[in-house]
Amino acid sequence: MPIKLTAFEHKIAKQLAALKRKSGSHSPSPAMLRDVSGITVKHDFCFLSNPYATDLFLKYWKRDFGNKNTRNLHKLVEQYPSQNRVLAGKLEKIVGVPAQHIFVGNGATEIIQAMLQNFAKRKILVPVPTFSPYLEFAPKGVKTVIHQLRKEAGFKLEAKRFLKDIQREKPDSVVIINPSNPDGGYVSASTLRQLLEKLRHIGIVIIDESFIHFADKNKRTPQDAARLVNTFPNLVVIKSLSKDFGIAGLRLGYGVMSKQRISTLLARGYLWNISGFGEYFLNLLNNRGFMKEYEKARLLAIRERDDFFTQLSTLKGLKVYPSRANMFLIELLGGSRAEDFMVTLLARYGIYVRLCKDKIGLNGEFIRIASCKAKENLKLVRALKNILSE
């Protein structure tokens, strides 16, 4: 049965629609929502992160910058952080490739921007639905074309169809997001390698592994793709550190690519693009204790994501797509509009979910939800159950 909105919820729906029109291809922030509708978001399922990793970071932060260590904090605020090549050295260990192949970015978006604007020449092919900056950051004169992932295939990348589109479109730049966003679809390491073999003639193949830490509980360092950078000189692996490590506020990501590309980038800028706080985090990645605890936080997030899927799958009136990231794409089956669903969750439960109407290549009634801590996930499951049983 379609949801019936109350008069109040109708008003909120109108306000949110107006707000969304102003927000472009990203969701309005909880603070903007509150300013416009007066509703406080209690549980933010829009935001993709690992909350256990944030807790861990703050534990180390307090140890290192607690009230007793004013001097450390003073230095972090006052001094210039290290330059890009020095910071790259601090990522060697977790990435598993030499620093000369690593470019440190002010968030993954800076790296996406740098790649498209410096290395895309004529045409970029991007599978959709996807993370929107890949569709937006192409420089003037470079065309962006889409490869439609099929709903019938669960939005999974179908290698044959993908290669056929590439053959037809003849792009010089190709993007693969793995696991994908908004659905968490996954391409196996072996398929990826086969694809790379067949894409050797393409100028630049970007594999975005921003959600790879959630993909496989058996692999502590799941970024196999990064190690292929010597075998495939056209490969660029992009990785946000926001999601898996729960530190979006620090702005950190990295790109793995050929030495030449890194030299090109650093010759034109990116001198001091990481803050002192970002550098502090990079130091933690070389702290054995931190990384041991991080592995626990990673496994916990995966376990709870899997439990969440099991719970969501029992609900009638929804289709939940299997995911290897920390999010789920949910299709509403009962004739409800996604907007009404979203507003109802917000007005009745303070739960904020991601509408997907702005996602190019995704038609129908979809919402995207993050996997949060188990306790919060349960609240969403209960709220959904209530709404669906009305």
Add this chain to the structure above:
Amino acid sequence: MPIKLTAFEHKIAKQLAALKRKSGSHSPSPAMLRDVSGITVKHDFCFLSNPYATDLFLKYWKRDFGNKNTRNLHKLVEQYPSQNRVLAGKLEKIVGVPAQHIFVGNGATEIIQAMLQNFAKRKILVPVPTFSPYLEFAPKGVKTVIHQLRKEAGFKLEAKRFLKDIQREKPDSVVIINPSNPDGGYVSASTLRQLLEKLRHIGIVIIDESFIHFADKNKRTPQDAARLVNTFPNLVVIKSLSKDFGIAGLRLGYGVMSKQRISTLLARGYLWNISGFGEYFLNLLNNRGFMKEYEKARLLAIRERDDFFTQLSTLKGLKVYPSRANMFLIELLGGSRAEDFMVTLLARYGIYVRLCKDKIGLNGEFIRIASCKAKENLKLVRALKNILSE
């Protein structure tokens, strides 16, 4: 009399020369110095900042994120900061122009990079000596030419000669740094306006005001140039917030320019280029108490800079160039090599000064020193006196 180095100092000199060759156009950091030579920098006169402003920032930081406010810190680390246009609104008050003219940058270097790479078309003219990124960040196909500031004129920008060079070179992009780096030379507001009138035909005129807060003790908001952005659509004002506010570790700067240029930039990226810590600082700029205390820190830095000049001017064997920034360019007159001077200060007093041999357009024996807190400035004056009287 030229300085005589001890055997130990000779060894240090050799190590530093090798290190400098690896550091490009920026000084090796104190940490790199220590790693290579074993010498700890006690007083860093390379680094340009306002130490009183750093103290002030930390005072507010402790209030807002002290041990009791873990929740605030948690949010800052975990959440995405606001996007560029929202952050620009937080600068309106101190810049005095509407947000739609303000681009917030991850340090001034990001803005320099963005300007040269997006808006310079054929040829950039840069007065030298100067801050090196202006000579380095031009994109492929864009030529960089220099306008030599004359030593006989105290490296002051001479408007007539400058305009003549522009007429001859026909650049589409022109840079003016005011006050200048490394010498602190100053162009008055009226001269600047006259120059802008005569440069209306130039595609983009960049005025870098990163040191303007140190220029005039009588003007609380000295950025007059920013307000000219409506009168001169080709004007771009770039401002680092690192130096005057003592927060280089946060990475913050801004550019004031036409609405069109800002739209062009934001259409291609710069979505979340400022960290949560940077956003916290931008909030402080709208805190009346903070700004009142900042004004005191600004005036104190200017007063001590002026005292420092008076003290330095009494020393024989040096020529100190007058400066409106928080630094002094010093010429060694007694036949000493700048390298020997620098090594002696480091080895005997733990004082680190900036060598200027890498500065294009600056030939001779020069060092650059920052104005630090009065107590530290006095230590440098005494050390110089000792060395010069040997």
